[in-house]
Amino acid sequence: MNNFDFYNPVKIAFGKGKISEINKLIPANAKILMLYGGGSIKKNGIYKQAVNALENHDFIEFSGIEPNPRYETAMKAVELVKKEKIDFLLAVGGGSVIDATKFIAAAAKYEGDDPWDILANYAKVTDALPIGTILTLPATGSEMNGNSVLTKAATKEKLAFGSPLVLPKFSILDPEVTYSLPKRQLINGVIDAYVHVIEQYLTYPVNSPVQDRFAEGILLTLIEEGKKALQNEQADYENRANIMWAATMALNGLIGVGVKTDWATHTIGHEFTALHGLDHAITLAIVLPGLLTKLKEKRSEKLLQYASRVWGIYEGSDEEKIQKAIEKTDAFFRELGAKTLLSEHEIGKETIQEIISRFENRKMAKLGMQQDVSLADVQEILESRM
Numbered sequence: 104m105n106n107f108d109f110y111n112p113v114k115i116a117f118g119k120g121k122i123s124e125i126n127k128l129i130p131a132n133a134k135i136l137m138l139y140g141g142g143s144i145k146k147n148g149i150y151k152q153a154v155n156a157l158e159n160h161d162f163i164e165f166s167g168i169e170p171n172p173r174y175e176t177a178m179k180a181v182e183l184v185k186k187e188k189i190d191f192l193l194a195v196g197g198g199s200v201i202d203a204t205k206f207i208a209a210a211a212k213y214e215g216d217d218p219w220d221i222l223a224n225y226a227k228v229t230d231a232l233p234i235g236t237i238l239t240l241p242a243t244g245s246e247m248n249g250n251s252v253l254t255k256a257a258t259k260e261k262l263a264f265g266s267p268l269v270l271p272k273f274s275i276l277d278p279e280v281t282y283s284l285p286k287r288q289l290i291n292g293v294i295d296a297y298v299h300v301i302e303q304y305l306t307y308p309v310n311s312p313v314q315d316r317f318a319e320g321i322l323l324t325l326i327e328e329g330k331k332a333l334q335n336e337q338a339d340y341e342n343r344a345n346i347m348w349a350a351t352m353a354l355n356g357l358i359g360v361g362v363k364t365d366w367a368t369h370t371i372g373h374e375f376t377a378l379h380g381l382d383h384a385i386t387l388a389i390v391l392p393g394l395l396t397k398l399k400e401k402r403s404e405k406l407l408q409y410a411s412r413v414w415g416i417y418e419g420s421d422e423e424k425i426q427k428a429i430e431k432t433d434a435f436f437r438e439l440g441a442k443t444l445l446s447e448h449e450i451g452k453e454t455i456q457e458i459i460s461r462f463e464n465r466k467m468a469k470l471g472m473q474q475d476v477s478l479a480d481v482q483e484i485l486e487s488r489m
Contacts, residue, residue, distance in 0.1 A: 104311045104361040111356050113247045114273040117348070119340075121275045122149070122237055125156040125193070128273045129235060133191035135162035136184060138204050140196045142166060147283035149239060153195055163187060168196065171376050171383065172203035174219060174255040177210065181218070184211045184232070194236045194271075197292075198243025201236050205251040205269035208232040221264050222253060228266035236274040240284060241347040242292030242384070244299060244354025246274035254377055261377040276351065278343040286333070289346070290439045291384035293329035296350035297322060297435075298387040302366050303359040305395065305405050306473060311362045318358045319412050324349045326413075329439055367471030368394050371481060374458045379450060388436040388443045393484040394476070395429045401475060445489050455485045 116124055129135060137153065144150040165180045183189070184207060194204035210218035212230035220226035238246045245251070249270045252263040281289065304318040328345045335342060352358070371394075372386030381389075399406055403425060410416040410428035419427065436443050445454070459478055462470070470476040476484075 104309055104314075105363070107360040109356060109360045110267060111247065111270070113271050113355070115247065115276060115351070116273060117276045118344075119277060119279055121277050122152040122280075123156050124275070125153065125235070125237075126159060128275075129157075129160060129191055129193070131160070133160065134187065134189050135160055135191045135193055136165055136180070136187070136189040137162050137193045137195060138165045138168060138180060138200055138207070139194075140166070140168045140170070140200050143283070144195055144239065147280070149195065149237065149280050153193075153237060157193075162193070163189075168200045168203045170199050171254050171261070171380070172199045172206075174206075174222070174253045175257070177203045177206050177253060178218070180207045181210045190232060192232050192234045194234060195239065197238070197240030197288075198245040198295075201234075201238070201245040201271075202243070202251040202253065204234055204236070205231075205245070205249070206253055206264070208234050208269050209264075209266065219255065222255075222262040223260070225264070228264070228268050231266065231268040234269060234271045236271045237280075238274055238276050238347070238351075239280050240288055240292055241276075241281065241343075241350035242295040244296070244351055246271060246276065247351050247355035250354070252373070259377045261373040263373075274351075276347050278340055278347050281343045281347065282338040287440065289332055290329065290441075291382050292350055293325050293332070293346060294384040294388050294436055294439060294441055296346075296353040297325045297329075298368060298384075298391055299350075299353040300325075300358065301391065302368060303362060303364045305402060305409055306363040306365050307402065308404050308408075309362055314358050314360065314362050315408070317352075319409075321349050321353055321358070322413050325353075326435060329435075333439060363473060365471045365473060367476040370467075370470050371458070371484070374461060375450070375454070378454060378457065379448065381448060385441055385443075385448075388433075388441040389445060389448075389488050390484065392429055392433040392436075392443065393488045395432070396426075396487065397480055397484050398475065399425050399429070443488070445485065452486070452489070455482060458485070 194201045208231040209228045250265040254261040375381045375386040406425045410424040414431045
């Protein structure tokens, strides 16, 4: 196992009725900006719960954060933060709202010329406003990590940053708030969380049985509970609770410590969201099977482990086991309703060339934390997903 430092101070308040505990979690004298998306929280009762819990606090609101949040929208919130002298941010939403809030927290304290440098040029975050979250869509794990992804509409760039300074002070996870979610969003969350685990697990072995077993347990849970959520006509509390906690555990740092991680699938997938507006989870479902197929020799040891421990594949040659595991992964995504081929989204080879050019312009000759995915590989991976 590799050396590591692990730090995750996020307080999780999990379960029914936990939104009412906000008043105990935010300092009484804080001036709060509550941030949310398009207003669905006003239809499903979450907004009312949050406002009631903030009854004795000084707060104002900022709405309109998009799915795949935009830098331009976030900067409007930064202006409001500075104007109103806000000192605490409360994100009410899914990963998009939480990601935007993290950037706002850092950008509001940024002393450089252009906060976009935090994303585009890896400018170091040295200070940030404190954040709390009420999670409404389990998917990204943003409620328990220091990562954020934003899109700049002007240039169609989707970029990420991370800092321990934007780890939420607390996150409230009430499975009941997911009851009003469209099934598509819930299933997208399952796929997103699944690929988060794969990015940390399906790389190279470093003798990390604890992390591996945790990862496999999360994958198995997502398979079982994802299928159950698809089949259930009505929301089931235990099902939603298990999906919510699995998605949080998938990217709170625990399974990624001491191991080799990747993230090439995410890097490639982000381009399809930036260029075509595809749901983030769908981009991952498109890219991952192609990437695993291309890298199956390099990553054979972990793929064989994945085949047996997650999919119960024991028969056949090693090559056959690996191929079956990749096929089962793709079939799982499709069973959940994801269209996993580019042609199914009317995306042609010209987009593949544009993505390659964008990586070249950013001087990204190799992708992934292991730097084992060349641009020639990317082209082959995407052409195989046509």
